[in-house]
Amino acid sequence: xxxxxHTHSAASDGTDSPAELMVLAxxxxxxxxxxxxxxxxxxxxxxxxxxxxxxxVVRGAEFSTHVLVDGRRRSxxxxxxxxxxxxxxxxxxxxxLVGERLQRGLRIVEHMVSAGVPITAEQVLDFAAGAPVGRPxxxxxxxxxxxxxxxxxxxxxxxxxxGPYYVPKDDxxxxxxxxxxxxxxxxxxxxxxxxxxxxxxLDAHRFxxxxxxxxxxxxxxHPDHGAAQRDELRxxxxxxxxxxxxxxxxxxxxxxxxxxxxxTDPAVFDTLVAVTSGVPPLGPxxxxxx
Ligand code: AMP
Ligand code: FE
Ligand code: FE
Ligand code: ZN
Numbered sequence: 001x002x003x004x005x006h007t008h009s010a011a012s013d014g015t016d017s018p019a020e021l022m023v024l025a026x027x028x029x030x031x032x033x034x035x036x037x038x039x040x041x042x043x044x045x046x047x048x049x050x051x052x053x054x055x056x057v058v059r060g061a062e063f064s065t066h067v068l069v070d071g072r073r074r075s076x077x078x079x080x081x082x083x084x085x086x087x088x089x090x091x092x093x094x095x096x097l098v099g100e101r102l103q104r105g106l107r108i109v110e111h112m113v114s115a116g117v118p119i120t121a122e123q124v125l126d127f128a129a130g131a132p133v134g135r136p137x138x139x140x141x142x143x144x145x146x147x148x149x150x151x152x153x154x155x156x157x158x159x160x161x162x163g164p165y166y167v168p169k170d171d172x173x174x175x176x177x178x179x180x181x182x183x184x185x186x187x188x189x190x191x192x193x194x195x196x197x198x199x200x201x202l203d204a205h206r207f208x209x210x211x212x213x214x215x216x217x218x219x220x221x222h223p224d225h226g227a228a229q230r231d232e233l234r235x236x237x238x239x240x241x242x243x244x245x246x247x248x249x250x251x252x253x254x255x256x257x258x259x260x261x262x263x264t265d266p267a268v269f270d271t272l273v274a275v276t277s278g279v280p281p282l283g284p285x286x287x288x289x290x
Contacts, residue, residue, distance in 0.1 A: 001266040003032040004259060005058065006079060006191065006219065006247030011035075011043030012062075013134035015252030018043035019050035026052035028259040032269065032285055034058035034081060034247070039097040039132050041085045048282050056283030058082060062191055063181070064097060065174040067201050073168070074201035075161070076190060078177050079219065082276035083186025090184050093172055098132045104169040105133035111165040112138075112158070118145050135159045136254045151254045175213050182214035185278030189217040189245055194233060195224025204236055211240055216275055221246030221262040243268050 008014035009021045016024060018035060021043075025033040033055060035047050044059050051057050060081040066073040083090060105128075109121045119141040127137040139154035148154045158165060172180075181188040190210070194200045202210075207218065220233045221244075237244040246262040249255070270287045273280075 001031045001269075002029055002260055003264040003266060003269050004030050004247050004250070004262070005032075005034040005060070005081070005189075005245050005264050005269070006036050006062070006222075007033060007250040007259065008037055008062075008252070008254075009035060009043045009047070010129065010131060010252070011046075012037035012040055012131050013136040013251060013254060015254055018047040021250075021252075022047050022050040022052065022055060022057065025259055026055045030055060030260050032056045032058060032281070032283075033259070034060040034079075036060040036062045036079050036081075037131075038062050038134060039064055039094050039101065041094065042131070044085065051283060054284065056281045056285035058281050059085065059279055061094070063093075063177045064169065064171040065177045066171045067174045067206065069201050073171075074197075075168075075171065076174050076201055077192065078174060078181070079189045079191045080177075080181040080184075081187045081189070081272060082278050082281065083181050083184035084278035087180075087184035087278070089180050093177075093180065097169075097172070100169040100171075101133045104167050105135075105138060107167045108135070108138055108159075108165050109141075111167070115165070117142075117147070117158070117165075136251065139254070150256075152256065175210065178210055178213045178215050185276055187216040187272050187276050188214065189219055189243070189272075190215065191219045192222040192224045192249065193218060194229045195222055204240070207236060207242065208240055211242055215242065216272060217243030217245050217268075219247060220244040221264075222249060223257050223261060224249075243272055245269075245272070 009018040063078045123141040127140045139151035142154040248261040
């Protein structure tokens with residue numbers, strides 16, 4: 001069983017259409033793949049229809065959230081799995097976040113244009129093609145303008161948090177998001193909690209609090225985590241009774257990583273599915289089928 005619980009399609013900031021992504025997941029030898037686009041469930045139907053017979057698809061989404069640390073907002077990504085997609089609170093919050101993404105993306109572009117960076121809002125919206133706007137779409141405009149060679153390089157020089165053009169967005173409060181996903185019959189897992197950031201927003205105490213609110217797990221094996229971080233997070237998850245998941249966070253050509261580069265243990269996946277009641281995984285997977 002090869003299980004990858006975190007991927008993005010062009011329905012958010014990946015580069016493969018949801019249908020292409022399903023075919024690629026099958027080709028990569030995955031048995032289970034979760035589609036976890038940012039702040040949207042728009043890719044699900046198409047992905048489900050394009051699913052190879054041998055592949056099980058887990059409906060999910062990555063929610064943009066924040067926590068207050070020492071009075072300052074810090075960004076945390078939260079994966080929601082198998083929640084009811086028609087849940088009114090989730091539908092409303094995703095719609096609000098999509099609006100936030102558009103306004104914030106346009107403001108970042110305005111800052112760049114004022115500083116003489118030769119990109120346009122139209123170019124960025126073309127790359128987004130109707131998906132919730134993310135910084136990788138701006139990154140692709142910067143690549144097209146010849147200012148950088150890759151989207152990753154665009155993050156290093158133009159797009160990073162705290163960079164000259166950065167604009168935050170009004171993300172959901174983390175605890176509210178955990179409770180919202182739980183109420184919709186889903187399971188929630190904190191995505192790459194210790195990736196990229198110099199100073200992690202979440203410590204053991206915060207994870208324990210989140211577990212009390214309904215959090216199911218921590219994404220431990222993620223390309224942004226080093227070996228020491230993984231060891232520490234895995235021990236933390238065990239101590240707190242949280243699941244430790246693994247996933248690639250595949251984004252097509254917007255990031256340099258492979259589908260199935262990191263995977264989740266089948267027993268962990270079984271336990272994750274068992275706490276959900278929103279929608280079932282779609283495909284041949286059955287609990288205990290290792
Ligand atoms: P946003 O959702 O607009 O705040 O942008 C964050 C997204 O940008 C993340 O979900 C990643 O997909 C992507 N991202 C963040 N850092 C990098 C990086 N260094 N290289 C490529 N993509 C990145
Ligand atoms: Fe992303
Ligand atoms: Fe993320
Ligand atoms: Zn992601």
